[in-house]
Amino acid sequence: MTFKLLGCLSAWIPARRAAATPPIEALRESAAEPRGVSPARTASGLVLAAVAIAGGAVAVVRSNATWVMLVAVIVPALVLCGPAIVTAASRGSARVARRVAGVGGSIAAGNLAASPRRSASTALALMLGTAMVTMFAVFASSLTSAVGTDVRDGLQADLVVTSATADFPTIDPTLAGRITELPDVDAVAALSVTEGIVAGKAEAVGGIDPTTLPTMFDLDPIAGDLADLSAGGVAVVGDDPTLLGDTLAIEFERSTLEAPIVAVVARSTGGFEAPLYFVDRQTLDTLVGRLLDARLFVGLADGAVADADEDVRALVRATPGAFFETRAEHVANSGSGIAAFRNFIDGMLLLAGFIALLGVANTTALAIDERSGGLGLLRAVGATRRELRRIVRLEVALLSFVAASIGIAVAVGLGWALIDVAGGTEIPSVVVPWPRLAATLVVAVAAGVAAAAWPAFRVSRVPVLELAGRNH
Template sequence: MIGLVLKELWGRKRRLAGSFVAVFLGVTFLMGTLVLGDTLAGSIDGYFSRAYGDTDVSVRNATKVSDTPWGARGQIDASALDRVRAVDGVANAEPVIQGSGQLLAKDGTLIQSRGPRTAGNWLNDPKLNPYRLAQGRAPRAPDEVVINKMFADEGDLRVGDRTAVLTPARVPVTVVGISRFGDEDAFGETSFTAFSLEGAQRYVAQGTDRISGIWLRAAGGVGQDELASRVRPVLSPGTEAVTGRAQSEEGMSLVESGFLRVFRIVLGAFGGVALLVAAFSIHNTFAITMAQRTRESALLRALGAGRRQVVAVVSFEALAVGGVATLAGLAGGFGFAALLRQLFTQFRIGIAMEGLTVSATTFLITVPVGLVVTLAAALGPALKASRVPPLAALREVAAEAGRPTDTRIIVGSVLAAVSVAAVVSGAISDQMPMASAGAVLSLVAMVVLGPVAARRAAAIVGGPAARLRGVPGRLARDNATRSPQRTAGAATALMIGVGVVTLLTVFIGSLRASLEDGVAGSFSGPIVVNGGGNETGGFGTRLVDEAERLPQVRAAAGIGNGDVRVDGKIANVRVADPAALRRVLDLDVTQGGIAGPDTFAVSEKTADDRGWKAGSKVTVTFADGGRQAFTVGAVYGNADLAGDYLVPRSAWNRHTRQPLDTMAFVDLKPGASVAGARRALTALAKPYGAPSVEDRDAFVASRTEDMNGFIAVVYGMLVLAIVIALLGIANTLSLSVHERTRELGLLRAVGATRPQIRSMVRWESVIVALFGTAGGLGLGIFLGWGLGTALGNPFAPPAAQLAVIALVGAVAGALAAVRPAKRAAQRAILASIAAP
């Protein structure tokens, strides 16, 4: 049996090359994405293991209001430092001050970063300090700072230069040192500007009575847990002591459950799409080869082979191909991961990924998946081959069924009806889970109904070719319609790849339209001062006060971001003066009213989810541990700019010493010049780090800028899935050409020229590709509508991008046929006619 398998593989190696390539690319994709996830996790773990130096215990505020590792905790009483230092077993304890601190470049503009923009004090104990001096010295005077190397390079700053730090007040400083975080130029993309202790107290903590925490180093022979237990009795309520090990694990856990989890899911989904596409290519290859070997299978049965033995032969072939391709894919995955790492580095995700890391789990996932996918794809053709009766060896048999079975038609129709109903129902009722379930089911229905639709679809798509290209066009159309299962099998892989790309394109277009509608529906003014999307960035709130005094300005209002607990649940909130915000934004208040600057308000969605209404009592816990009871004064419908929670600026400022706005909306007096107002606001904003002064269209575009970068990465990764699909089309055509050797010879004998043969094969490929592309476009547009509508986004498919996708599908179909068409035209006439 093994000898027979090896002989079959060697004798049909060219036919199985397409399957090998499909498995190889699919495994390469999966391996690469998993290795990238491992590399990112290893890099983040390395960052957090070094984030606290050799700190054994940290004393900090016990109130947690954020699920992100960079989420700020409130300050604690500075008097805790003396009590902690007196604890037996403390070798050294240093106060730690950390807060917002945005470094300005040499030209006075803000140095942009995706990571937090922080400032604090330089720790003099090198064992507690995770940073080390690369150049210069530590700060001594209050206006001296050490900056990390990444941002020194980004801002064109050197030791001895004068610049400023926004804390949020503008603080002129002198750079006296440049630091590195271990061997890295920064902690990810975290900007850290280190003052002397006196400078940090003055500019960051805004006084000597409060600090962010205390970092402790244990004396010899005292463990971290022991030291933490000794320190806890001297701490005030609302303050806690945690070991350095626990703090590192906590940070890593937050990343694992948040950003890294989403990152892995997205990468895994792309790998799954690639393998799914590869599975269809593999299945189609084995289906054709087994159809061509019908008489061979019958001879095996006639010689005494059982059905299990026939299945075993095909299964061993599949495992051999899958095994070799998987091993090659493991090696290719490392190269692909390196390429992805460079790609993500270019888009600056905030973490420097040096080298590649791979876990044992990655191998345990990739190897079985590669083998199982190959075996599962070949199982259907193997079972079909085992059912061939022995008498089939004595007579001619059809290679493939001419039409789909009634069972396929009925089952496919039921699945299609249920999936469409689920998507439509989910979209109408805003039920994303139902719409998602319908989307998955629709993929299954598409696979089942593919051969049913293939004959009619190929005839329609091939109609123009038959009319415009004469005999080659008609033959191409007839070949595509003659074997609907083969046509559907080749087109389905492309349909999935195009469908995913189209779905994302429509979804992003709808999301962008939602943002545009949200801005247009909420803000009628012409100018927005945009501080960017950095969660720790922004500009001082005094900018809005100064803007309102400009002669062109009728009204201006700023919005900031923050994290709190609302009735015990962590929530990201918008911070603003509600009365001022009402003058520039239409919040569509549906309950209550914004009566003044102290109004606490929530969106309709939040009110419905939490069972609130105007007049409901809620308790807000701030980062510093303070609590305040609020009454819901208003419920509003337009949450695109105001968010789900609107906390009064007057209340927020009582619990922070660094109030920031991230956006300011400006409305002008009648007849005021927009251009003149923008110039005045730009000059006014320059001391605040020069945030962008944008018109409404530019503001909407900036809100989707990060999204565009992500989509570019997604498109780049999904290209591989489409490449696999096109290889499947090429492989199908090659096998089809081989099967039709005698037919092609007879065509040449009756006068067909080589260019006509090439044209026929090319047009057959284009027909298959257009069928797959059209099906993918239709499916992607429908699912994009359903999923987008379920999230409340308007349906806004971008016509230009969809046209490009359709064009690429047609062109790619022609390219996939180049080699099969060339081989078909080169066959000798007599040898082809004499072929068995």
């Protein structure tokens, strides 16, 4: 039912436009799209764009996620302003295009303004596709940076034993004791992780030894004392010291913990889903049963790194579900879980981008067919097939550049507002991956040109007299 409704809505505007076409005009072999852009349409789009920008600014200033919803009106704003943007881009790029590609560049820039609505609809698909890629790139880079910063700043252990998967603890809980018995090992701090419900939301809860773990990983306490966890308290990851003393309820599958907040810490232990709450390991085992370990932090005696490294490595290698890492390796791999998730999303976005490029190819083919008479005249006055193909490719390249640039700019602004307002302690700062965005821009332009290659080749093979004889 939803898809039928969306299909009807998407066909409503073309149907209205077709019904309003005069009968004589409808008898033409190709449509004559008006070159002018409605001032009312452009003004409406600018108003919506101002509302979107204001909503994002207020959301950041007030740290209120409700205002971020206003940013969504940027999409209809782009739809309304699309023809005006294309026309402005055509005029602004004409001089540069002529310097770069000569007369063919001027013709390509002028062709954008010849059908501003059609060009704008083509650009919109590229804008949205590029914006999705950019949004996720900003989110993933910010999250990766946050995770990596926690590990780089907090890790003090010499060696780390990690689970076989980033999602589930898989380390035998007896491994920590066996590593501790090695002669060159100074201390071992185990971390277990389970899921609990806090204020109706599922959160990761970590079980630690409050005396050993702070020597292996600095959680950066800003209020309270982690040693009080042994008395049944809870430590919270955050930046609000006034939480100290409040009672927190954590619901597990078969039990509930109601305990005072005895410490507030500035960082967690790193990882894709790092714990936001810490309790004493023995308390957690009593509530949910004996858990497998998610991570082991190993401290070595001074001067014994090389020998102990091999002993711990051999012991871990003989234990299923456990992986050995040096300190440098663990810091480098701290964002591996996010990278795997990012690769999956990139694959989905690549598929969406491919579908958008099919639309670009189809729209370009239609636009070429409508301008076949003009292209035939170019051939008649001396333009070669190669020059004709070049004009078409330059036109699509300019359109792709404008669309991708706007998509990236909009997504960076929206991503900045969303992360700043809703990132919380998990994503404390925004990181914009400029090199990746520059590569996205280049790929978007190259993909647009590739999508236009077949329509350009096809029109270049049509005989001159047939092209010139078509109405336009």
